Amino acid sequence: MSFDLMEIDFAPLIISLRAATMATIVTFFLGIAAAYFVSGYQGKFKGLIDGVLTLPLVLPPTVLGFLLLVLFGKNGPLGKFLTAIGTTVIFSWPATVIAASVVAFPLMYRTVRSSFEQIDQNIIYAARTLGVSEWKIFWKITIPLSWPGVAAGTVLAFARALGDFGATLMIGGNIPGKTLTIPAAIFFAAESGDMNKALLWVILIFIISLIVMTLMNYWTDYQRKLIISAGRK
């Protein structure tokens, strides 16, 4: 296997990392907020809301991409609004962030929600009877107790965001140096028979994913030990 490293354009690496990182930040907050809302909500629409929020996990990414294209496209409701304020997201790098966020969101939301629901409610009731504000309960009790779930959700969301291909390609298009992510670069390299290039990207994305997940695992373990030792005091 021989190829000139200088000939490879490394833009997809930057684009992928930017999209995955920003999407992880977005889903981190949106996912926690949605999980908090749904786990506290007891109305009859709970099942429906949960279904809608989980839908991106079930839909094929290209279908999701098509829906996003219709929504954010020139004639779509959000697209029209964006055009009115003088901007478009389709075929630009924010499109890669939007696509990655949407596909990653359910993983964050579901993981965090289940860890929220595993918290012993008596602790929260106790805090309430002691007059602690809901805001403080959330930050001092709910989040620390469900931290492993939050961390796991974040890792999953990052991995999913980094790996997305279908939805990203649909609303981002393949514009080399602007919206071409690593998974898309792998696809196009493999399709055109350039197996060396495809392999290089596969190895790269493999290494990145592995490093991120391993680091996150060690960090979560470390945090968990901190919580346990704090509990012993």
Add this chain to the structure above:
Amino acid sequence: MKKVSWLLVLSFSLLIILSSVGCNANNAAQSPEKTTQVEPVEIMVSAAASLQNSLTELQKDYAQKKPEVKLTFNFGSSGTLQQQIEQGAPADLFISAGKSQMDALGQKDLLVKESRIDLLGNDLVLVTGKEDKKVTSLEDLAKADVGKISIGTPESVPAGKYAQEALTSLKLWDQLTPKFVLAKDVTQVLNYVETGNVDAGLVYQSDAQGSDKVKVVMALPESSHKPIVYPAAIISATKNQQAAEDFLNYLQSSDAQKVFTQYGFKSIAK
């Protein structure tokens, strides 16, 4: 809670009943066939995705002509199909949208060489949204008020390769490069044009004809790109060479070619 479990039981039993009815119907339909036919043959055809509609129609016709032959199609991009065949996927016949994929298989001795023919032709056309009046000629593409233009990725999509050739020979390629959105296949190009997210796209006549949301502005001059052909060949690993040859001959018959032209393809005289 009780209600829910009853509902579950009910829906499950309904599912079981329905599926068993389905099985029976199948058996009933198959049994008389088994007694009359000698040996059913199955042919796997790997074909370019753009042929899906026309081949599905021809499949029905062929089932009447030769009921003992069961046709199975695997539609995909020509590049993917080529890779699959190289990796030993079971295919008897390959119909590619581009010559290069067929050439690659030929070089690796995966084809029955003498079976290779050029089955069909196609035109490359410029399409815009149905209501769009901005683009009326190829030269308009360079105008400032014409935004994004979509074509297939030249390295992997044959239609994109032809588009690149044509625009290069018409001296428009360099000028238009900043406006390009490269798509993973022709369907995606059509999608972008249909939803109005690009102002124009270059696709095959047969693809444009299948969509009622785009209009064909013009066909690109044939002299501007290599002739568009769909080569077909029998895969050397086939176990049913005779049946595959018969089907390939059928596809070249005037009846079959007529169906192809209805879908926007060009018939190539042998």
